[in-house]
Amino acid sequence: MDELRRVRVRFAPSPTGPLHIGGVRTALYNYLFAKKYHGDFILRIEDTDQNRLVKGAEQYIIDSLKWVGIEPNEGAGFGDGEFAPYRQSDRKGSYRQYAEQLIANGHAYYAFDSEEELEQLKVANSNAKYDASNRLALKNSLSLAVEELETMQRNNVPYVIRIKVPEAAEITFYDEIRGNITVNTKEMDDKVLLKSDGMPTYHLANVCDDFLMKISHVIRGEEWLPSAPLHVLLYRCLGWESMMPKFAHLPLLLKPDGNGKLSKRDGDRLGFPVFPLQWTDPLTGDMSKGYKQEGYLPEAVINFLAFLGWNPGGTKEIFSLDELVEAFTIDRISHGGAKFDFEKAKWFNSEYIKQLDTPVLAAMVKPQIEERFGPKKDAFLIAACGLIKERMVFVSDMANHYAYLFENPKTYAEINTSKIKSIKEILNISALVHTVNNITTFTSLEIENEFKNFAATNNIKPGELMKFIRVSLVSELSGPSIPELIQVLGKATVVERLNNCYHQIP
RNA sequence: GGCCCGUUCGGCUAUCGGUUAGGCCGCCAGGUUUUCAUCCUGGAAAGAGGGGUUCAACUCCCCUACGGGCUACCA
Numbered sequence: 249m250d251e252l253r254r255v256r257v258r259f260a261p262s263p264t265g266p267l268h269i270g271g272v273r274t275a276l277y278n279y280l281f282a283k284k285y286h287g288d289f290i291l292r293i294e295d296t297d298q299n300r301l302v303k304g305a306e307q308y309i310i311d312s313l314k315w316v317g318i319e320p321n322e323g324a325g326f327g328d329g330e331f332a333p334y335r336q337s338d339r340k341g342s343y344r345q346y347a348e349q350l351i352a353n354g355h356a357y358y359a360f361d362s363e364e365e366l367e368q369l370k371v372a373n374s375n376a377k378y379d380a381s382n383r384l385a386l387k388n389s390l391s392l393a394v395e396e397l398e399t400m401q402r403n404n405v406p407y408v409i410r411i412k413v414p415e416a417a418e419i420t421f422y423d424e425i426r427g428n429i430t431v432n433t434k435e436m437d438d439k440v441l442l443k444s445d446g447m448p449t450y451h452l453a454n455v456c457d458d459f460l461m462k463i464s465h466v467i468r469g470e471e472w473l474p475s476a477p478l479h480v481l482l483y484r485c486l487g488w489e490s491m492m493p494k495f496a497h498l499p500l501l502l503k504p505d506g507n508g509k510l511s512k513r514d515g516d517r518l519g520f521p522v523f524p525l526q527w528t529d530p531l532t533g534d535m536s537k538g539y540k541q542e543g544y545l546p547e548a549v550i551n552f553l554a555f556l557g558w559n560p561g562g563t564k565e566i567f568s569l570d571e572l573v574e575a576f577t578i579d580r581i582s583h584g585g586a587k588f589d590f591e592k593a594k595w596f597n598s599e600y601i602k603q604l605d606t607p608v609l610a611a612m613v614k615p616q617i618e619e620r621f622g623p624k625k626d627a628f629l630i631a632a633c634g635l636i637k638e639r640m641v642f643v644s645d646m647a648n649h650y651a652y653l654f655e656n657p658k659t660y661a662e663i664n665t666s667k668i669k670s671i672k673e674i675l676n677i678s679a680l681v682h683t684v685n686n687i688t689t690f691t692s693l694e695i696e697n698e699f700k701n702f703a704a705t706n707n708i709k710p711g712e713l714m715k716f717i718r719v720s721l722v723s724e725l726s727g728p729s730i731p732e733l734i735q736v737l738g739k740a741t742v743v744e745r746l747n748n749c750y751h752q753i754p
Numbered sequence: 755g756g757c758c759c760g761u762u763c764g765g766c767u768a769u770c771g772g773u774u775a776g777g778c779c780g781c782c783a784g785g786u787u788u789u790c791a792u793c794c795u796g797g798a799a800a801g802a803g804g805g806g807u808u809c810a811a812c813u814c815c816c817c818u819a820c821g822g823g824c825u826a827c828c829a
Contacts, residue, residue, distance in 0.1 A: 262829045297828055363827085375756065377825080408827055426759070435757050435825095443827040450829050474758055474824040497759085500822070504765080507821055552766095555778090559767055563777050582767075585822060589765050592779045602792085639791040696788095711788045718789065726790030 255287025256464050262294045263305035266527035267312045270501040273553045279318040280576040291323030293335040296447045303530045312524040316546045331461045343448040347409040355485035358407045359388040377437035380415040409442040419477040424496040424578045431477040455482045466493045473497045499557045500585040520590045543642025548600040552593045556586045598641045609633045616647040621654035631736045635728045657723035665753045671712040677750040692731035720749035
């Protein structure tokens with residue numbers, strides 16, 4: 249019966265800031281799994297901590313998923329299905345009854361301990377936790393007399409609802425990636441289920457919503473592994489064990505250097521984005537880079553992310569989203585954490601740029617180019633893209649590193665001009681200009697031949713001539729093939745640059 | 755500290771008891787290119803350590819070391 253269950257998975261981020269790239273990977277694996285089995289992929293916003301909410305974070309999550317192209321078919325920002333609402337704050341009223349149900353069945357209790365009293369616990373023993381060993385000595389509905397409870401209630405003393413963890417029992421559950429995991433309940437504590445503000449904690453809300461939304465598989469980060477036994481216990485105490493989802497805890501994304509979880513700091517430190525989209529902190533105004541703005545293609549980011557912690561076997565590495573869906577299986581997810589590899593991310597991006605149809609690339613590049621260099625004809629942009637497509641790593645490279653396609657060089661660096669000094673001394677610039685002007689068919693072959701002839705008749709080494717022309721055109725000693733570049737720039741521009749260079753350099 | 759999870763080249767990984775331990779990124783060398791990039795060819799580079807189990811262990815078990823996560827009325 250279990251095998252026939254409809255696949256329904258969810259991505260359940262907390263809107264406490266911009267969605268981390270690791271979160272994108274978690275969403276991706278959920279998406280791939282859902283699509284592979286023709287199931288549902290749901291976005292649920294876990295905003296039960298009202299103190300940590302960050303303005304704009306929820307929209308950022310939605311925008312990010314849209315940008316990378318892994319859209320939920322149900323959930324916040326993506327259309328309500330029959331399980332709406334999908335924001336836990338909007339579901340607030342639904343959780344209390346389950347907490348009360350647990351109390352009625354002897355699986356939970358009210359606790360009135362103040363913050364200070366809880367701190368006292370730790371003072372006596374730093375390892376102390378609220379559990380079977382001491383719950384009777386603390387202020388809760390298990391330890392207090394009925395009259396005392398009534399007084400508390402009358403005085404509106406704030407309280408929480410805590411789970412009553414069994415004293416010493418083994419809880420075993422199966423993780424789809426790691427296999428059986430067993431924890432003894434004596435290691436667990438009586439976690440708060442319902443906070444004093446009436447909001448559920450993650451644990452209660454998560455279990456209730458997954459049950460209510462008929463989630464079949466919980467695919468989430470490894471940081472949740474330690475609390476999974478608590479969730480299993482909740483399913484049991486709530487009488488939902490037969491509907492309990494399967495669990496898969498994903499390996500973490502680690503820092504590129506050293507160890508530890510990848511963090512925002514690493515991005516700042518290493519100059520690489522760790523967020524899908526650019527993000528400006530509403531409070532501090534601090535800006536963090538985004539993959540999109542840095543010139544990454546969403547398909548490349550997806551492909552790269554998919555392979556950080558998962559591998560289909562075989563040697564093929566460039567996978568479209570559809571191909572990933574086809575190839576994806578949970579059992580091929582790795583167990584250990586994966587260090588973030590920026591170089592590999594760049595490689596994926598350059599591969600995807602090379603795969604792009606040139607007119608498509610031209611259209612992508614157009615806004616940045618025109619913002620910087622003014623209006624350009626599409627045909628020209630396409631020609632320019634064709635010229636440098638295979639040397640681009642980022643979409644933004646064109647505007648950032650190939651300005652010479654759009655405007656004449658303004659200065660010539662000394663290291664470059666020093667290399668063409670000798671040729672300049674013997675060069676007849678007007679003859680060269682004349683040669684360029686006389687080129688008729690303007691094919692790259694003809695252009696190349698004309699320069700060779702010019703070099704021969706003027707007794708110049710062809711390589712030296714080319715160096716001069718190259719510096720004239722791009723102000724550097726490297727770049728695309730000169731005949732092709734000349735085709736793109738056109739005669740007039742070439743002549744202008746040749747003259748400029750000849751007269752400007754010493 | 756306690757609990758849980760993990761550990762193959764510098765990085766991502768393949769291998770599901772028998773392989774010259776393979777691929778990709780990066781790196782190095784050579785070729786192509788008048789240059790650079792692309793592209794092509796080649797190269798260096800790994801099973802954390804110690805015990806078992808087995809005819810045979812990277813693969814299974816145990817210990818140690820190391821790394822990570824969790825240990826909130828945060829998720």
